[in-house]
Amino acid sequence: MSDRSPRTLWPLGPLPILVPSFLITVTVLMSTITMRGWEFQEWVRTSAEFHQQNAFVGPIAAAAATYWAGRLTPPQRVFAQPFAARNGHKVVILHLGTLMTAFLISYSVGFIPIVAATVRLAEYGGPAPLVIASGYLGVMAATAFGYFIGVIGRTALLAPVSFVLMFGVAVLGTGGDTFSALVPVLHITPSLGSVETVPFVSYRLAFLVLVIVSFVLTCVGIVKRQRSGTRFPPLRTLVALPLVVLLVIPPLVHPPALFAFEVDPPRVCLNEQGVEYCVHEGHRSQLSNIVSAVDPLIKIHGSVSDVRIVDEALRGAYVNFDDRMSVYAMSNFIWYPVDPFNSAESSIRLVSSHLSGLARCRQERKYDVSADLASDLEQWLRTSGSTYGENVFQGRTVEVVKTWIAQHKQAIETCSLTASQLP
Secondary structure: OOOOHHHOOOOOHHHHHHHHHHHHHHHHHHHHOOHHHHOOOOOHHHHHHHHHOHHHHHHHHHHHHHHHHHHOOOOOOOOHHOHHHOOOOHHHHHHOOOOOOOOHHHHHHHHHHHHHHHHEEEEEOOOOOHHHHHHHHHHHHHHHHHHHHHHOOOOOHHHHHHHHHHHHHHHHOOOOOOOOOOOOOOOOOOOEEEEHHHHHHHHHHHHHHHHHHHHHHHHHHHHHHHHOOOOOOHHHHHHHHHHHHHHHHHHHHHHOOEEOOOOOOOOEEEEEOOEEEEEEHHHHHHHHHHHHHHHHHHHHHOOOEEEEEEHHHHHHOOOOOOHHHHHOOOOOEEEEEOOOOOOOOHHHHHHHHHHHHHHHHHHOOOOOOHHHHHHHHHHHOOOOOOOOOOOOOOOOHHHHHHHHHHHHHHHHOOOOOOOHHHO
């Protein structure tokens, strides 16, 4: 054995550890590079990213662990004979301890830039420890799974199989709520104003811990037994497998609620020209941008009253999560999404759709002349009268259209305009 290689890495050397560790760090860095360019950050998104990155990191960890186990644990290897000093649980713990430590460190290194950006730019809240822990447990579970494949397959050639299988597991999580409590990858991530529910996260943590324990015990049994000439592990090492199966059933039969609205979220409000603007405390830096973007539209409309433009992150202040669809029935509320990856100005279409009646037309699934007129009015409002294409308001002066809007306000709000009512 070369003195250059630590004894724990013998006889493979450092590359089977260094290469996947490097890939894990680079994968996380590249996957979060867009987030690091956001104007502001949200802790709830950054915390969720710790488990979302399992979609890419999990397959890498699983494949690397399969290669490691496939090279080191088969009984025909000269260093895996029954008379070896380390046998059974000792060798499995050493292998998985080395792999998991390296992968978790490299995973953490990849998150340093986005965490630093969140510390600097987040305006509210802090990290969610349980959510972050589920991400680390996901990496550990993927490593244990890959090691298990290598142990039972007795060859490193199964590494691509582990990669594909683990990627398939990640796909299950992105397909909807069904497998969300079992897979550390969600089909949607929470944003400010919502949180991953404690029962949901706790169940996922318990399941991942049980999966890790199950794979470790099974691998210990297989390695110990095969060195004595028997391929199958003793039954006592399989005791955790039935528990894993039992924990799989409840969330499949009754998927748990993934998210809950933040209870009584803090808000910052401002009144401009009779319109109340309210944003979540975590979006306070965006309030002036929203007012600047919406104010020209309010002025050109001319007949806006008793309207609230409210940050979607404040839904928990007005409705409970079970009644979340009722927020759209509040006619005097315009729910305004404030996203770090989208400028405040980009959501202006939501306001123009509301004031033109187009949102009401879509809600009622109208596709008649009333919807066409509402669409033309929406464009006219959004472009401050600078319409393009075939638009019935093209060429009309601002004062003429403002007067017409005031006269037909009810028809506009109820999506019941007719061609005979045009100015």
